[in-house]
Amino acid sequence: MIKAKGKSRGFASLTTITHCFGLKRDAYYKYKDRADTNLKLEQQIIDIVRKRRRFLPREGVRKLIKSLDVDFNKANIKVGRDTLFNVLRKHQMLTLRKKTTARTTNSYHRFYKYSNIIKDMEVTRPNQIWVSDITYIRTVKCFCYLALTTDMHSRKIVGYDLSNSLEINGCVRALNKALYQAKNIEQLIHHSDRGIQYCSNVYTQILKRNNIGISMQKKTIAMKMQWPNV
Known part of the structure; x- marks a missing residue:
């Protein structure tokens, strides 16, 4: 405990303590003034934010800093x-921020899971390997699901469909x-993850009827794609 004046047992004067740190009494008072000013500023900010949060409890800092400019100006404080x-x-x-995601791959099903036959394969031409995947698009009310079929050589999307379900x-x-x-799909291989959509009998039968090889991998596929000119 600090006692600025007088000598009492168990106490040290402010002068004695500041000298121990190589400082002057003025330095202590300047530091105390800055600390008190900062505490006052913090309390003002908290009070203003709490009033704002009564109406918009989930408003983030980036929006707050814009919407509270008027309130900060009225309080004569500058807040970055x-x-x-x-x-x-x-x-x-x-x-x-609450993270909301949609799961698009369900590999726990009864359908046959094919092997990865394109591993280490060199891609040299279009229509050699098509890669299919599903991604989701978040809208205001719900999720939409975009099914894509992409040519691995050109990175061009050759087929797509947007729907409101994962069926x-x-x-x-x-x-x-x-x-x-497609113009020529001879010796074409279709590659995807092991999701239930791609392993289903309906989907694989289409591939087999068109003499398309089937390749699958365990992990989710991610590719850079180029949309076709439409």
């Missing part, structure tokens, strides 16, 4: 984005569109 982040983090007032119909329509537009 980093300062607002630090204050809200210190007081555990940051809003965590096999979307994948079948994407595949049929690719087959309809």
